[in-house]
Amino acid sequence: MWLKSLTTANSVAIVVLVFAVVAVFYHYADSPTMSGDELPSSIYDFTIKDIRGNDVSLSEYKGKVLLIVNVASQCGLTNSNYKELNVLYEKYKNQGLEILAFPCNQFGGQEPGSNEDIQEVACTRFKAEFPIFDKVEVNGKNSTPLYKFLKSQKGGYFGDGIKWNFTKFLVDKNGKVVERYAPTTSPLKIEKDIQNLLQAS
Incomplete structure (x- = not known):
């Protein structure tokens, strides 16, 4: 019965606290390998591997604006994010935008499939090009070096660790990480920032 008595403010506070605890955990899990000398x-x-295993x-x-996203096939954010990422890519790919999607199974086990399964879902079901x-x-001692670098360049609230699926990093034409967006930030809300970077010399 006590759950029913929680106010909206209390509920929000609990959610924030949970995110904070997770973030602190991932911050310390990443710390031993975050030396600037190693980055x-x-x-x-x-150099990274594509979904077929090619380097x-x-x-x-170089010279392109990049939107780097950790994706998952079974997340509550999946449908809306893939849909809006497709809209952005179709609209701006010929102007110099590239979207780089990195499947990750660290959040709720929502990307459990093989690379072949993931490709089928992303490219066939969600029509990702x-x-x-x-x-x-993207977190912990086995975090891929690219994500260690991204997190070192743009930390998040309550620590640098990636909080959930569909965290987004925006990179300018010179390879500088200029912004980081929360999982709940929809891709289309980033459109103006993308436009500004595409128009920059």
Whole structure:
């Protein structure tokens, strides 16, 4: 019965507290491997694997605006995010936008499939045309180096750890991480920021 007596404010406070605890955990889990000496100086220094296992150098994206997103196939945010990411990609891909999607199963086990399963869901069910990469971990000791770098450049509220699926990083044409957006920030709300970076010389 006490649950029914919680006010909206109390409910929000509990949610914030939970996120804070998770964030602190991931912050300390990442800390031993976050030495600046070990991190590349630019996003273009990274080579990553695509969903088929092929090596891809991020230097291939020099001069483009990048939106980097950790995705999941079974999240409550999946439908809306894929739909809006598709809208952005279709609208701006010929102007220099590239969306890089990184499947991750660390949040609620919502990306459990193989790379082949993920590709089928992303490209067939959600009609994604932007690049999908190898499934990665974005938090903890096994966090992929790219995400260690992204988090070191733009921390989040309550610590640097990624909080949930569909956290978004915006990277300018020079490879600088300029903004980080929460999972609940819809892609279309980022459109103006993308436009500004595309128009920048």
